[in-house]
Amino acid sequence: MDPVILSRWQFATTTVYHFFFVPLTLGLGWFVAIMQTMYHRTGDETYQKMTKFWGKLFLINFAMGVVTGIVQEFQFGMNWSEYSRYVGDIFGAPLAIEALLAFFMESTFLGIWLFGDGKLPKWVHLASIWLVAIGSSLSALFILLANGFMQHPVGYIINNEAGRAELVDFFALITNFKGLLFFWHTISSGFATAALFILGISAWHLLRKQSEKVFKQSFKIAAIIGFVAIASVGLAGHTQGQEMRIYQPMKLASLEGMWESEQPASFSLLTIFDSTGKGKVWSLRIPYVMSFLACNNFTCGITGVNELQEQYQQQYGPGDYIPLMVLNYWSFRLMVGAGMLMVLVTLFGLFLIWKKWPEKWMKWLKWMPVMIGLPYLANSTGWILTESGRQPWIVQGLLKVEDSVSPNLTAGMILFSLIGFVILYVALMVADVYLMTKFARVNPDEVVKETENFVPSITGSEK
Amino acid sequence: MSVETLQTIWFVLIAILWVGYFFLEGFDFGVGMLLPFLGKNDTERRAIINTIGPHWDGNEVWLLTAGGATFAAFPNWYATLFSGFYIALFLLLVGLIVRGVAFEFRSKDQNPRWRSFWDWCIFAGSLVPALLLGVAFANLVKGVPIDARMVYTGNLGTLLNFYGLLGGLSLVAVFILHGINFLNMKLSGDLLARSRRLAPMTWVVAFVFLSSLMIATVLMTDGVANHGPIVMIVPLLSVVSMLLAGSLIQKKREGWAFSLAGLAIILIPVSYFLIMFPRVMVSSTSPNFSLTVSNASSSAYTLNVMSVVALFFVPLVLAYQVWSYWVFRKRMETNPDKLTY
Numbered sequence: 194m195d196p197v198i199l200s201r202w203q204f205a206t207t208t209v210y211h212f213f214f215v216p217l218t219l220g221l222g223w224f225v226a227i228m229q230t231m232y233h234r235t236g237d238e239t240y241q242k243m244t245k246f247w248g249k250l251f252l253i254n255f256a257m258g259v260v261t262g263i264v265q266e267f268q269f270g271m272n273w274s275e276y277s278r279y280v281g282d283i284f285g286a287p288l289a290i291e292a293l294l295a296f297f298m299e300s301t302f303l304g305i306w307l308f309g310d311g312k313l314p315k316w317v318h319l320a321s322i323w324l325v326a327i328g329s330s331l332s333a334l335f336i337l338l339a340n341g342f343m344q345h346p347v348g349y350i351i352n353n354e355a356g357r358a359e360l361v362d363f364f365a366l367i368t369n370f371k372g373l374l375f376f377w378h379t380i381s382s383g384f385a386t387a388a389l390f391i392l393g394i395s396a397w398h399l400l401r402k403q404s405e406k407v408f409k410q411s412f413k414i415a416a417i418i419g420f421v422a423i424a425s426v427g428l429a430g431h432t433q434g435q436e437m438r439i440y441q442p443m444k445l446a447s448l449e450g451m452w453e454s455e456q457p458a459s460f461s462l463l464t465i466f467d468s469t470g471k472g473k474v475w476s477l478r479i480p481y482v483m484s485f486l487a488c489n490n491f492t493c494g495i496t497g498v499n500e501l502q503e504q505y506q507q508q509y510g511p512g513d514y515i516p517l518m519v520l521n522y523w524s525f526r527l528m529v530g531a532g533m534l535m536v537l538v539t540l541f542g543l544f545l546i547w548k549k550w551p552e553k554w555m556k557w558l559k560w561m562p563v564m565i566g567l568p569y570l571a572n573s574t575g576w577i578l579t580e581s582g583r584q585p586w587i588v589q590g591l592l593k594v595e596d597s598v599s600p601n602l603t604a605g606m607i608l609f610s611l612i613g614f615v616i617l618y619v620a621l622m623v624a625d626v627y628l629m630t631k632f633a634r635v636n637p638d639e640v641v642k643e644t645e646n647f648v649p650s651i652t653g654s655e656k
Numbered sequence: 657m658s659v660e661t662l663q664t665i666w667f668v669l670i671a672i673l674w675v676g677y678f679f680l681e682g683f684d685f686g687v688g689m690l691l692p693f694l695g696k697n698d699t700e701r702r703a704i705i706n707t708i709g710p711h712w713d714g715n716e717v718w719l720l721t722a723g724g725a726t727f728a729a730f731p732n733w734y735a736t737l738f739s740g741f742y743i744a745l746f747l748l749l750v751g752l753i754v755r756g757v758a759f760e761f762r763s764k765d766q767n768p769r770w771r772s773f774w775d776w777c778i779f780a781g782s783l784v785p786a787l788l789l790g791v792a793f794a795n796l797v798k799g800v801p802i803d804a805r806m807v808y809t810g811n812l813g814t815l816l817n818f819y820g821l822l823g824g825l826s827l828v829a830v831f832i833l834h835g836i837n838f839l840n841m842k843l844s845g846d847l848l849a850r851s852r853r854l855a856p857m858t859w860v861v862a863f864v865f866l867s868s869l870m871i872a873t874v875l876m877t878d879g880v881a882n883h884g885p886i887v888m889i890v891p892l893l894s895v896v897s898m899l900l901a902g903s904l905i906q907k908k909r910e911g912w913a914f915s916l917a918g919l920a921i922i923l924i925p926v927s928y929f930l931i932m933f934p935r936v937m938v939s940s941t942s943p944n945f946s947l948t949v950s951n952a953s954s955s956a957y958t959l960n961v962m963s964v965v966a967l968f969f970v971p972l973v974l975a976y977q978v979w980s981y982w983v984f985r986k987r988m989e990t991n992p993d994k995l996t997y
Contacts, residue, residue, distance in 0.1 A: 256760035259713065260753040266723050270738025271745055277738075278806075281731020282954045289724035290965055296717040297973045301980050304710035308996050309983060352955070357731075359955040599739035601807050610746040617750060621757060628764050 199607040200272040200598050203614065205580075207264050209573050210618050214258035216572050219333055219380060220387025220422075221251045222326035226319075227414065233319050239406045242637040246407065247391065248322075253628050255303065257621065264614070265336075266292070272607065276587055276597035283349050283360040284339055287367070291335035299328030333383070334376050341372020343588050344579070345440050358591060374436070375579075378429035381422045382575070386568035388419025389535060392542055394633045396561030399550075404638045409550070416542030423535050430532075431486070438487045438495060441589060443505075444582030446498045447518040448525040449483060450476060456494030458483035461522070470519035471498075509590070516584040524578040531571035538564045662959035663949040666729035667936070669966060670722060671929040675922045677718035682921050683914075684708040684715055686835020688755065688782025689828070692775050694839070694854070698768070700847050701775060702997060703990045705759065707842040709997050710984050712759060714977055716752065728962050732806055732952035733936045740800065740808025741792055744815060748788045755781025763997045786831050787824040791815055794823025794869075797877050797928045799940035806947060819876045826865040830898075830921050833862035837905070837914035844987045855905045855913075863902060866920060867895050870927070878938075879931035887930050894923035 225248050232240035266288060269277050277284075302324040309318055348365030349358045360366065392415045395408040437445040446452075450464035452473060460482035465474040481491045498515055505514040538561070545554060587594045657665075687708050695701030727734040738745060754777040762774035798819050801809040836858050839851045870891035874880065879887045898920035904913035932938065936952050939945035953959065988995075 252760060253764065256757050260756040263716075263720065263752055263756075264749055266720055266727075267738060267745055267749060270723075270727065270734045271742050272739070274735035274739035274807075277727065277731055277735040281727055281734060282958050285724070285726075285728030285731055285734070285954065286958055286962060286965075289721070289728035289962060292717060292721040292724035293965065293969050293973065296720055297714065297977070300713035300717050301977055304714055305980055305983060308706075308710040313983065355955075360958045360961070363957075363961045599735075599742070600805075601739055601809065602742060606742055609743070613746060613750065617753065621753070624757070624761060628761060632764070 194604045194608065196602055196604050196607055197595050197598050199604055199611060200602070201594065203272060203607060203611045204268060205577075206611065206618070207261065207268065207614055208580075209576065211258070211261040211265055212572055212576055213569060214254050214261065215333070216379070216383040216386040216568065217254045217390060218251070218258045218329050219383025220385070221247060221254065221390065222322070222329055223384065224387050224391065224414065224418070225251050226322045226326045228411075229319055229322055233315060239410055242404070242407045243411055246632075246635070246637045247411070249632050250390075250394075250629060252303075252307065253625065253632065257625050259300070261618075272599055272602065273587070273597045274599035274601075276592065279357045279592050279597070280342070280349075280588055281357075283342060283346075283358060283366065286360065286363070287335040287339040287342075291332050291339075295328045295332035295335065297328075299325050299332065302328065330380060333379055337375040337379060338367055338369060338372035340579075341369040341375055342366060344375075344583060345369060345371035346588050346591050358588075370436070371440070374429060374433050378426060378433065378575075381425035381429055382568065382572055384422035385419055385426055385535060386572060388415040388422055389538065389568045390565050391415035392419065392538065393562040393565035396558035397633070398636070400555070400558050403636045407637050412542065413546050416539055416546055420536070420539040420543060423532060423539060426532060427536075430529075435487055435489075438493075441582065442496050443498065443501045443514060443516065444521065444578075445487070446496060446501060447516050447582060448521040448578060449495070450518060450522050451483070451495060451497045452499050454494060454497040454500045455483070457481050457492050458487065458495035460486065464522060466519040466522070470517045471515050512585065512593075514585060516582055521578050521582045524574040524581070528571045528574040528578060531567040531574070534564070535567050535571070538567070657960070657963075659953075659956040659959070660950070662956060662963065663729075663953045664934075665963065666725070666953070666959055667929070667933060667949050670725050670729065671925065673718055673722035673725060674925045674929070677715070677722060678925050679918050679922050680711070680715035680718060682786075682831045682918070683834040683838035684712040685782040685786045686831040686833065687839060688778045688835070689786070689832055690835050690839070690851075690854075691782075692772075692779050694847070694851060695775075698771060699990055699992050699995075701771075702763070702992065702995045703843065703847060703988050704839065705762070705778070705997050706995045707839060707988050709759070710980060713756070714980065716756070725962075729954055729959060730936060730947075730949070730952040731954060733947055736802060736806045736808055736937055736947055736952075737796075740802070740810070741795075741815065743812040744788050744792055748785045751781045751784035751788070753781075755785075759997065782831075783828060786828050790824035790827030791820045793827075793925065793928055794820045796937055797873070797879075797931050799878075799938035799946075801941045802937060802939035802945050802947070803941060804945055806945070806952075809941070819872055822865075822869050822872055826869040827924070829858075829862045829865040830917070830924070833858045833901075833917055834914070834921055837901075837910065837917050840910040841914055842988050843990070845990050847990050848987075852908070856902075859902050859905050859917075862917070863895075863898050866898050866924075869924070870895050873927060873931070877931050879927075883931070883933075887927075890923055890927045890930055894920045894927065897923065 225244060228240050228247060229244040231237070232244055302321040305313070306318060306321040306325060309321065347369050348360060348362035350361050352359045391411050395412040395415065398404055398408040399412065434445065450461045450473070451458065457480065459478035459480045462477045462479055464476040466472065467474050483495055484491050484493045487493060487495060498518065502514050506512065541557065545551070548554070583589055585593050585595065587597045687704060691701060691704050695704050758774040758777040758781060762771055765771070792815065795815050800814060803809050836851060836855050840848065840855060843851055873891050874888050897916050901913050901917035901920060904916060934949045935946045936949060937947040
């Protein structure tokens with residue numbers, strides 16, 4: 194087997210897996226911080242119960258995100274050493290800054306939040322969860338700026354003598370619009386993920402009429418913030434689609450299944466791809482719609498895959514510059530579809546709140562826990578689209594994936610680690626889901642009764 | 657500043673990150689390795705885990721920051737090291753992953769088999785990374801096959817030589833002692849009495865390994881040839897410091913024993929980095945192929961930017977990490993109602 198393909202599979206597997214946990218950490222951290230702040234300000238024990246209940250789920254998820262994140266920092270060097278040599282001068286900086294600014298902050302203050310309850314002044318304990326939330330968002334910012342460089346390299350020159358790209362403008366790197374757009378999109382998705390998570394679990398409890406105060410309040414906060422967050426994701430995505438037309442036209446054409454350039458451009462309602470994933474079998478298109486999506490008018494043109502391929506061959510030499518279109522096409526549609534359903538879910542949530550929990554609509558809550566899957570689907574397909582749409586480039590226009598792998602690795606070595614990661618990750622997922630479902634079903638009213646005699650602790654006291 | 661100065665500064669900064677990592681994660685690895693043996697029942701094990709509960713994650717970030725700083729300041733070093741030691745690093749990652757999850761998951765279920773499973777994960781997840789880091793570092797200094805393109809040409813077996821294994825086992829031994837010394841400052845009651853009884857024996861093992869490693873370092877690396885005999889003062893200081901730690905353990909001066917054994921431990925990476933300088937990875941294939949601070953480094957611009965970032969944020973990070981240790985300075989009671997994890 195080809196070491197490049199294996200390394201790509203490993204990167205995809207470990208990264209998609211890591212990103213199962215990241216968005217919930219990003220969003221839920223802020224939710225818990227808000228809940229604890231409400232408790233701090235009002236003294237209402239409902240907020241205290243909310244903080245404890247969601248805080249515990251946050252912690253379980255956080256641990257998974259942290260440990261799978263270590264792999265991310267190592268594998269650029271492990272599997273992609275030529276990439277690391279070529280752009281390390283640029284790409285290493287945001288990674289190092291992420292560790293220094295964000296990792297230290299979130300880990301240290303999480304320890305303080307977790308163990309410091311009762312040992313510290315209340316406001317210090319409260320501040321520590323805010324610092325955890327800020328830390329994880331900072332971490333997202335710097336890693337997304339690093340990814341932004343891979344999509345749209347800025348602030349560098351090619352040093353031919355050293356045979357690599359070198360940073361000449363740090364400010365350009367950290368204000369790269371591509372990275373900042375990713376940050377907007379990702380943070381909003383984090384809030385949306387946490388919102389659907391809270392809505393789903395709250396719905397489960399509300400159906401069983403337990404801890405209604407806690408879960409109605411949680412439901413309210415999540416429905417409102419969730420609706421805004423998903424709208425924000427949509428707006429970010431829309432903006433990204435528009436800049437993609439200019440900066441990564443191949444990604445846009447491939448996700449639309451658009452082989453020939455069109456002006457005005459049509460939107461694919463359904464395209465059937467051949468077995469290569471890059472050829473057309475059948476397609477049904479709606480005229481004008483793509484121009485509207487990409488430019489807010491009905492006239493602009495979109496360059497097709499075939500024209501871009503010719504253009505890139507002239508620019509970069511012979512080769513296949515077309516990404517796996519079928520993957521981008523369906524990833525995009527699953528992401529957008531899941532996002533639209535999420536809008537409906539939060540709208541339904543807002544409707545229930547507005548109508549003061551009408552009995553005849555409450556039975557629909559039973560679908561809410563299933564909807565927790567939607568953000569996970571959208572988050573994963575979104576990243577698959579982002580990364581696969583850039584193929585064959587690892588850094589757009591600068592370095593190809595096939596030229597980036599570590600030359601010393603054999604297929605056997607990568608297969609060994611890939612299988613190892615898959616076994617480990619499946620096992621951990623079983624344990625994680627077991628714990629998440631277990632603590633998601635706990636009735637917060639009963640927990641407090643049970644532990645009244647214990648020293649208060651954010652994790653509750655487990656004997 | 658000249659690029660040479662910047663390269664030296666970043667070499668020193670990365671050395672400091674490793675020093676911090678060895679000192680901090682050293683004791684929590686030690687505590688992890690001791691956990692299944694020292695804790696006789698669940699409450700005791702919880703007390704042991706809670707001594708490092710607030711800190712282990714922050715300690716681990718020193719490793720991540722060392723990795724990130726290496727990537728940013730010396731991309732070729734990062735690339736050759738991480739791709740070269742591929743399988744070892746994969747195993748290290750598996751260790752760190754199961755360990756990190758274990759701390760969080762263990763307390764979330766009452767089932768004794770669940771808890772015992774995660775205890776052994778903490779044990780293995782502390783032992784394996786400590787061993788592998790020791791093996792990897794010893795090989796960095798002794799030299800590994802690296803070709804003219806800075807590509808590692810050995811395999812996992814290449815690392816498992818006498819000096820490498822001695823480096824690995826020594827690190828395990830000194831970390832266990834470091835863990836005991838930490839627990840002696842943190843535990844109370846029966847558990848403390850038992851942990852204290854373990855200290856002298858652990859010290860003997862750690863001392864034997866550390867002295868052997870330091871003697872081997874003098875004999876088997878090119879430190880003396882490159883820098884003259886003066887460079888060997890550091891390994892000597894490490895052994896002396898460990899001797900002093902032994903006498904302090906006898907006197908039950910726990911804080912001082914912890915500090916001096918810790919000093920002995922951090923002098924291990926200090927020795928390594930001194931011997932290596934100005935190289936960052938020694939090539940056993942040809943001295944011309946060694947990675948050095950100059951041929952592995954980033955551009956002067958990147959080093960400058962990173963220096964400014966470090967200047968502002970390293971002191972801040974140090975301040976709040978020190979503060980977090982101060983917050984949790986009290987001894988841990990073996991009382992189930994007062995434990996978090």
